[in-house]
Structure formats: C-alpha cells, structure tokens
Amino acid sequence: MRMKVLLASSEVYPFSKTGGLADMVGALAQALAKAGQDVRVVTPLYQGIKKKYPDLRKVDWKFNLPMELNWIHAELWELNLARGLKVYFVDHPDFFDRAGIYQEASVSYADNAERFIFFAKCVVHLARYLPWRPDVVHVHDWQTALVPALILQQRSEGWGNPPPTCLTIHNLAYQGVFPAEAFALTNLPETYFTTESCEFFGLLNCLKGGIAHADFITTVSPRYAREITTEEFGCGLDGMLRERESKLIGILNGVDYAEWNTTQNPHLFKPYSASRLAGKKVNKLELQKLVGLPVTDAVPLFGTISRLAEQKGIDIQLGALAEMLNTKMQFVVLGSGAPEYERGYRDLARQFPGKVAVRFGYDEALAHQIEAGCDFFLMPSRFEPCGLNQLYSLRYGTIPIVRATGGLDDSVLDWTQNAKAATGIKFSEYTSRSLAKAIRKALVLFNQPKLLRVCQINAMKMDFSWEQTVEHYLEVYRKRVEPS
C-alpha cells in the first residue's frame, strides 16, 4: 500500500541544519519517496531559505491559529522535489526569520516555547485541513512533540478520523522544558497538564507530551532505545518510557550516500574507493595543507567534527589529547558550541604547535574534507542516540574511535568483537585514560599498514543505506494504519 506520510521537523537538510536531526529527516524523506511512498515534509521558513531556493512558491493558504488569547497569523510556501516529494515551509518572519534556528551567541531565544508550539499547531492544521490527508504524521524531537496531544484533543473536538502519530526521539537530553505558564500557549485543556501528560515537576515538557500520546515512539538506535528506559540515560523520563516500552523501538539511522561518498563528491580533493585507496592519501596531504599542519603521510591524523556540547565527550577528549599529543600524531577539530570547549582546543593548539589545527564555526565542505583526509575519527560521546559522523567515517575509510554507547556501539565493530571484520576501535569507560588507551591502539594500528588496510576496507564496505532502514519505518507506520 502506498502511504501518505507527513514528516514534521524543525530542521531538514538541505534547508536548515544544526546537527544530525536535519540529516536524518532530509534523508528519511528522500528514502521514503524513493521507496514509492507519497511524502510531504513541513518545516519552518528560516532566514535565507527563500533566497537560496528561488523555486519556492507561495501556497494559497493562511494560518490563523490561537495561541492562548491571541490569534497568530502565518503563511505557507512549498517546494516540489523529485519523486513527488513536497516540502512545506511555515512563514512567520517574527518567529523564524532570524540569524539562528534556536539561539544566537549560545543563548537560546526567549520565545522558543511560543515559536515551536505555534509550529506544532501549524503541523496539526495542515494534517487536518490539507486536501491531501496523511495516513501517518511523523514528528521529530521536542519541537514537534506536542503534535500527538494536539491531534488527540482535536479528535475530541470533532476531527473524525485523525491519522496515527509516530514520534522519533533523536536526543532525550533536549526535552523542550518551559515554565508552567507556557502551557497556556498550547490551548490544551488542563487535563494535559498532569504527570501522565505534559507536566514535569510543575513545568511544561514538550517531549514528555509526545512520549505520552504518540501512537508509536522510535529512537535512532536499538541500544539507545534500551538505554533510555534506564535511570542512567532516561533524563527523568525513563519511568514513562518504561510504561510505553511496547510502543518504543530503536531503528538505526541510515546514511545518505548520495551526499556522503568518496567517489563523486565535489568537496573532496580526489575521489577514492575501497579498491582505489591511494586517493585517500591525497586528501590527507591537502587537508594538512588547508588547515596548516605539517604535510606528511608518515604521521597519523586524527579528526573530530562535532557540536561542542557535554554529550560529545569533549572533556575526556581534551584530557586524552593533552596526554597523547606528546607522541607522533596530529589532530584537527571542526566544531561549534560551548565557548569553554573552544578555549580548551585553543589551549591545546598553543601547547602543541604544529600538531593541532582548530576550526570553529559551521563548514559543510571542511566536514567532508576532514572525514576524507583523516586516518582516525574521534567520537568519545558520553551518550549518543545514533551518531552520524562515525557512519560517515566508516564509508570514508577513516577508522572511528568511539565509546561503546548508543548508536556508536551498534554501528562500530571492535577487534575484540571480531578480529577479521573489525571496523573501528571501541572503549567503554568514560575517562580520558580509557580514550588515551584507545588512541594508543590506533597508533599501533597505523604502524601496521596491512592491518590498517583490512580495517579500512571492512569499514568502507559497511552498508547503512536508507533502503534498508526505511523498511523498518514502514513497518512501524503500517502497524497502525493496517491494524492486524
């Protein structure tokens, strides 16, 4: 059966992105369309999108939706992509025409509750009133997590047969928690402001509302699905997740190999593949030149591309590098986020001149160049729902060094797990010392070119393509659309 799927997200690649959420939703939409499904996406019209996509067309449709006692007005734009895929953009200049998506200069916008509650209401309005009736509404993270509750409420207000909802949790650490007063903006009855619903210790918790009311809950790796039902990883919501465990499933993200590949990639200095690995060396030497490191293939080059946030294990990385950079190695980082972590990397660069290159800000091309040019990729996350960069590293033949958590554990195979099929290096304990030990293993591997090559080839052959992943989502949608 061809399904009509409405995806809603606050970020969608290539229109907007702060992290993997955008990559995932953009790729899922494409993959569903490729699999023959009828897919539409809805997302905010952020600054610059109209200019970058001149084919955007205004839709003859206006939102006028209640927010507490006010009526808020917005407009709608659409863009038609290949395979019938349509993207809707909600246009409200005050809310969305800003320099950032959620924040500026590391400070969250004060009206984020209003911005995204309004966006969630627009999603529900589209789902209800578009002539195209979705069979399922699939929402992502806290920004759209109120959609299931809003739909449920509209059912009791006369929406005959509303579509089932699926919530994907990309990161349980971000829940959209706001002061209790923000609940009024939802215009939901007080019965939704209870501990079984959106209330969390007297505050409004958008993600909790989604967990309580979505028909299905998915998260982005099987291990993370198990982890979040424990107190250690549950961020206060483990109890509710345990209650809804029969509706919770972990599906590992796929990779958009049309974007992230080494053979046809405009960002790379030279194409390469598992059977023609020589080109990888050219990428390494060019990357070293680009970021100002001594140009040599004889020294192993480690890299990181990351949001600089606590989740990503930056503290243990700085500790491990301070110890290991005394040996023969180089390190390059591309990141943006917490100023204290930027300072940490800058200090490291000062301490080890000629060994460390730092680049702060957001740079898509450099992200590809680092993935291609490095020998090893460091991802020592404290927790990681899925993680995409280790998946990109695998395809780029850049050996990932990861902490065994969440999607990192599900996607990388260590020597001790399977010596013949190993694709990377894993460590468990969340300490600088453990990571330093893993880096030491990488240095040993670097000095055994034959073994390194086996590992690289194993890595490059791993297949995380969306064709497989999308089937799992379809199974979830079908369960609800066609009750057995």
Ligand code: ADP
């Ligand atoms: P998360 O979503 O938790 O940040 P993921 O590994 O799932 O982590 O996805 C991160 C995505 O963001 C990847 O596509 C990565 O290349 C990209 N990214 C992160 N920081 C930067 C940056 N400073 N410049 C360019 N791309 C970045």
Ligand code: GLC
């Ligand atoms: C979140 C998670 C990351 C995941 C991404 C896409 O940002 O932190 O682990 O890969 O979402 O699902």
